[in-house]
Amino acid sequence: MLSTAVTYAGGYRVALQGQRALAMGHTGVAVVNSAELGFFNPAGLVLLENKINISAGVSAVFSDVVWQNEEFGQLARSESPVGTPVYLYASYKVKDWLALGLSIYTPYGSSVDWEKDWPGSHLVNNIELAAIYVQPVASIKIAKYLSVGGGPIYVSGTVNFNRNLNRTLSDIDGNRSNVTIDASGVSAWGWSAGAMITPTENFRIGLNYRSEIMIDAKDGDATFSNVPNSPLTPFENTSFKASLPLPAELTVGLSYEFLDKWLFAFDYNRTYWNVYDSLDIDFASPNVPDSQNPRNYEDSSIYRFGVQYDANEKFTLRAGYYFDESPVQAGYFAPETPRNDANGYTGGLSFNVNSNFAIDASLLYIRFKEVQASYDPYFENGQQVPFGGTYKSSAIVPGLGITYKL
Amino acid sequence: MKKYLKFLPLLALGFVSCEPELDNPIDEAGFYTNGEADFTNYVALGNSLTAGYADDALYITGQENSYPNIMAQQFSLVQETGAFTQPLMADNAGGLLMGGTQITDNRYVLAVGASGPSPKRYAGMAPTTDITNHLSGPFNNMGVPGAKSFYLLAPGYGDLAGVAVGTANPYFARFASSPQATILDDAVAQNPTFFSLQAGDNDVMNYATTGGIGVDQTGNTDVADYGYHDITDPQVFKSTYSNIVSRMVSTGAGGVLMSVPDVTTIPYFTTIPNNALVLDAEKAAGLTGFFQAVAGIFTQKAMMGGASMEQAQELAAQYALTFNEGPNRFLIDVQATLTNPLGFRQMTQQELLVLTIDQQALAQGYGSVVLTPEVMEVLGILQQGGQPSAEQAGLVINAVSGIDDEDVLDNQEIQAVAVATAAYNVIIKDLAQANGLAFADVNALFAQISGGGFPYDAGTLTSQFVTGGAISLDGVHPTPRGYAALSNLIIDAVNQKYNSTVPKVNIGDYGTVTLSNEVE
Numbered sequence: 001m002l003s004t005a006v007t008y009a010g011g012y013r014v015a016l017q018g019q020r021a022l023a024m025g026h027t028g029v030a031v032v033n034s035a036e037l038g039f040f041n042p043a044g045l046v047l048l049e050n051k052i053n054i055s056a057g058v059s060a061v062f063s064d065v066v067w068q069n070e071e072f073g074q075l076a077r078s079e080s081p082v083g084t085p086v087y088l089y090a091s092y093k094v095k096d097w098l099a100l101g102l103s104i105y106t107p108y109g110s111s112v113d114w115e116k117d118w119p120g121s122h123l124v125n126n127i128e129l130a131a132i133y134v135q136p137v138a139s140i141k142i143a144k145y146l147s148v149g150g151g152p153i154y155v156s157g158t159v160n161f162n163r164n165l166n167r168t169l170s171d172i173d174g175n176r177s178n179v180t181i182d183a184s185g186v187s188a189w190g191w192s193a194g195a196m197i198t199p200t201e202n203f204r205i206g207l208n209y210r211s212e213i214m215i216d217a218k219d220g221d222a223t224f225s226n227v228p229n230s231p232l233t234p235f236e237n238t239s240f241k242a243s244l245p246l247p248a249e250l251t252v253g254l255s256y257e258f259l260d261k262w263l264f265a266f267d268y269n270r271t272y273w274n275v276y277d278s279l280d281i282d283f284a285s286p287n288v289p290d291s292q293n294p295r296n297y298e299d300s301s302i303y304r305f306g307v308q309y310d311a312n313e314k315f316t317l318r319a320g321y322y323f324d325e326s327p328v329q330a331g332y333f334a335p336e337t338p339r340n341d342a343n344g345y346t347g348g349l350s351f352n353v354n355s356n357f358a359i360d361a362s363l364l365y366i367r368f369k370e371v372q373a374s375y376d377p378y379f380e381n382g383q384q385v386p387f388g389g390t391y392k393s394s395a396i397v398p399g400l401g402i403t404y405k406l
Numbered sequence: 407m408k409k410y411l412k413f414l415p416l417l418a419l420g421f422v423s424c425e426p427e428l429d430n431p432i433d434e435a436g437f438y439t440n441g442e443a444d445f446t447n448y449v450a451l452g453n454s455l456t457a458g459y460a461d462d463a464l465y466i467t468g469q470e471n472s473y474p475n476i477m478a479q480q481f482s483l484v485q486e487t488g489a490f491t492q493p494l495m496a497d498n499a500g501g502l503l504m505g506g507t508q509i510t511d512n513r514y515v516l517a518v519g520a521s522g523p524s525p526k527r528y529a530g531m532a533p534t535t536d537i538t539n540h541l542s543g544p545f546n547n548m549g550v551p552g553a554k555s556f557y558l559l560a561p562g563y564g565d566l567a568g569v570a571v572g573t574a575n576p577y578f579a580r581f582a583s584s585p586q587a588t589i590l591d592d593a594v595a596q597n598p599t600f601f602s603l604q605a606g607d608n609d610v611m612n613y614a615t616t617g618g619i620g621v622d623q624t625g626n627t628d629v630a631d632y633g634y635h636d637i638t639d640p641q642v643f644k645s646t647y648s649n650i651v652s653r654m655v656s657t658g659a660g661g662v663l664m665s666v667p668d669v670t671t672i673p674y675f676t677t678i679p680n681n682a683l684v685l686d687a688e689k690a691a692g693l694t695g696f697f698q699a700v701a702g703i704f705t706q707k708a709m710m711g712g713a714s715m716e717q718a719q720e721l722a723a724q725y726a727l728t729f730n731e732g733p734n735r736f737l738i739d740v741q742a743t744l745t746n747p748l749g750f751r752q753m754t755q756q757e758l759l760v761l762t763i764d765q766q767a768l769a770q771g772y773g774s775v776v777l778t779p780e781v782m783e784v785l786g787i788l789q790q791g792g793q794p795s796a797e798q799a800g801l802v803i804n805a806v807s808g809i810d811d812e813d814v815l816d817n818q819e820i821q822a823v824a825v826a827t828a829a830y831n832v833i834i835k836d837l838a839q840a841n842g843l844a845f846a847d848v849n850a851l852f853a854q855i856s857g858g859g860f861p862y863d864a865g866t867l868t869s870q871f872v873t874g875g876a877i878s879l880d881g882v883h884p885t886p887r888g889y890a891a892l893s894n895l896i897i898d899a900v901n902q903k904y905n906s907t908v909p910k911v912n913i914g915d916y917g918t919v920t921l922s923n924e925v926e
Contacts, residue, residue, distance in 0.1 A: 064425050064426055065426060066425070066431075068431065068432050070430075070437075070909070071910070073480060073909035073911075074432075074912075075432050075433055119912070119915060167864075168886075168914075168915070168916065168917035169917070170917060170920075172498050172515070172531075172920060172924075173467065173498050174466070174470065174498070228921040228922055229530070229922055229924055230516070230517070230923050231518045231923065232518060232523065368426070370428060370429055380865070383863075383865050385863050385864045385914065392427070392428050393426055394425065394426035
């Protein structure tokens with residue numbers, strides 16, 4: 001697999017789509033800088049000076065969550081593997097007014113591993129979710145001040161999820177009964193389109209929209225383990241259907257060059273999480289009850305700020321900040337994506353090896369407030385049994401990339 | 407370029423150790439406090455409840471959910487404690503072997519048969535716990551299933567050689583430090599800093615669960631006379647219990663004493679109703695007629711034996727039982743006396759049947775009348791105004807099938823159990839107070855569970871058999887969830903006494919009955 005992304009932003013959005021942009025708070029809808037535009041705003045690709053532009057990179061996501069319940073003396077930590085989301089963007093300027101390109105990126109994903117049979121294991125033991133976007137793009141300069149761009153998106157998604165069947169069911173030896181659902185190579189299509197306006201030489205306005213993409217797993221495998229040998233628990237391995245939305249995202253922003261060497265950028269993201277109402281798993285076997293898991297996400301906003309300073313011929317320095325609003329509502333804080341509002345602090349630099357080749361490094365530190373939260377819509381014998389406690393997350397993401405232009 | 411790259415692994419190393427930290431993590435010293443108690447070395451003394459016995463057997467997962475083990479885990483959250491060790495069984499089948507021969511049954515599991523779910527003996531694996539495999543202790547959990555209070559002081563109670571002849575306990579024989587060691591000696595030798603004592607249950611329960619076939623030894627202080635199914639004299643209990651307490655506190659240990667539950671509220675006695683003789687109108691009339699015949703035959707017999715008609719009719723009246731459509735109370739056998747010469751009567755409202763009663767037999771007339779064709783013939787003769795022979799009349803009398811003593815706890819026996827339990831509980835509470843120990847009112851908890859129920863986050867724990875969640879499939883011992891509720895009760899008592907803040911457990915995280923169709 002190309003990537004294993006770790007949740008660290010609102011929901012399971014993983015905003016690590018370019019080291020240069022990330023170092024500036026993941027701004028970029030109005031920044032004409034590198035082939036990273038292939039994600040942030042394809043409309044800008046035609047404005048790049050060079051004929052060929054390539055950007056590629058990888059991040060290492062160190063992200064963990066700790067949970068505790070003071071009343072019962074319970075404490076658990078997620079032991080999430082290090083995620084390594086990647087990206088690759090290439091563009092080629094065919095004409096002065098036309099650039100074509102290819103973008104590969106992983107904007108959604110999640111990987112959380114709790115200690116097996118931890119107190120919230122009836123909600124999740126572990127989850128791994130990955131989606132790779134492959135997108136051919138075209139960028140067209142329509143007028144002196146206006147360019148547009150976009151293209152179709154092909155997505156290949158993978159999901160693997162394990163949880164215990166309930167809080168107590170176990171086999172004769174006390175091994176907890178659990179289910180793993182697994183689906184891979186689930187494909188879907190979407191699109192993105194953007195526009196860039198350049199009113200003056202040092203001021204740009206950008207707009208980009210990426211469509212919602214529904215990952216419909218139709219023939220995944222559901223595997224039940226440690227189920228008691230009893231007609232009262234007729235769980236059997238079966239296939240399942242489930243739909244997971246990768247929500248639409250709208251970005252508007254601006255960039256402003258000043259004092260010759262400085263650039264300021266601001267992006268506003270609106271992620272249309274409202275579509276994620278419930279994770280419903282429809283098991284094919286009539287003996288296995290279907291699973292409804294309300295999520296009740298709401299649309300959320302992210303505010304991003306970044307600055308860039310061209311220190312000298314060799315070095316370009318960047319810094320940024322963003323505020324990421326969680327789409328998760330009170331009472332729906334599920335430990336599979338245990339995310340509350342976050343403050344992201346970023347920094348980074350480019351080292352220009354020569355006029356064609358640069359190395360880009362970035363570092364993201366995300367600060368989460370400690371939060372008292374619960375997931376309420378879990379039912380046992382018809383009675384609601386909330387699962388909650390004190391959560392705290394942390395994430396540090398160093399990233400490395402290259403930029404090539406010719 | 408290389409000179410920059412070489413620092414990257416170092417950078418990454420720094421991030422790996424960057425774990426999120428809570429403002430007030432519970433695993434930080436001082437979040438909880440042990441107060442004036444010292445839980446460093448906790449030793450639990452008691453019988454089957456302490457051992458984690460459930461489903462009529464001892465098995466690993468039951469032991470893992472024993473209240474001492476649950477409490478020890480919670481104690482370890484408030485201070486650095488030693489490992490809590492238990493004499494774990496070898497499997498989850500539960501049966502004991504002695505030299506390869508099975509001597510106790512496997513556990514119960516809930517199996518689904520043609521008539522729905524019911525408890526059955528588990529047969530999915532052969533039992534492997536052989537009591538001749540001696541475990542080297544010491545063990546913090548000294549709970550010994552079957553132990554009465556005074557057995558804790560009995561030398562030889564763990565002597566393997568005594569198991570076959572009934573003078574020793576197979577569970578204690580597995581881990582007694584020597585054949586002559588007492589349970590109490592082995593507990594004291596561990597220098598406990600904290601202990602729990604749960605004793606007295608079997609001093610009355612063994613009498614109750616066998617329908618009072620034993621003797622109420624109240625007033626007799628000579629334990630040598632006692633049978634296994636007898637009620638222990640409260641004076642004996644008092645001297646035994648205070649002896650145990652004084653030995654345990656002699657090392658300066660703190661502790662908690664637990665009261666004895668009223669055993670008559672457990673599903674073992676409350677599941678089979680005493681009025682489960684459900685009749686339609688025709689059968690009720692038939693049975694009423696049958697007992698009129700019995701009364702008539704008795705009158706004749708009594709008069710032939712020399713009684714006046716008045717006397718005979720007065721005595722016979724008690725046998726002219728009336729049955730109604732719907733539920734009727736069963737008959738029980740009682741001692742034949744001058745006032746009840748036939749030696750049976752109908753149960754009264756308070757009297758209890760045991761869970762282990764043969765229900766198939768009940769359906770076939772056990773507890774009422776076993777009507778054979780021969781008996782029907784005699785009834786026919788009577789109905790037509792005929793005169794049956796003495797032999798035929800005897801057939802009618804003998805068709806009455808009262809429930810045996812061992813299957814029923816009658817009013818007198820219930821009273822004996824209640825008096826002894828109350829006496830023990832006064833003694834336990836007084837000793838807790840006198841020794842400055844915590845007192846956990848287990849009796850009150852059981853009363854709540856069998857009364858209104860014990861609320862938890864997903865419902866209410868009751869003592870309803872199988873479905874109530876509190877009591878396991880033997881109708882006597884708690885489920886893991888029941889043991890968790892018991893742990894919380896004791897933790898509350900300890901916290902109150904010692905100003906500690908030991909956290910309770912979420913009892914909804916603990917299971918109830920185990921399902922399996924791998925049964926006999």
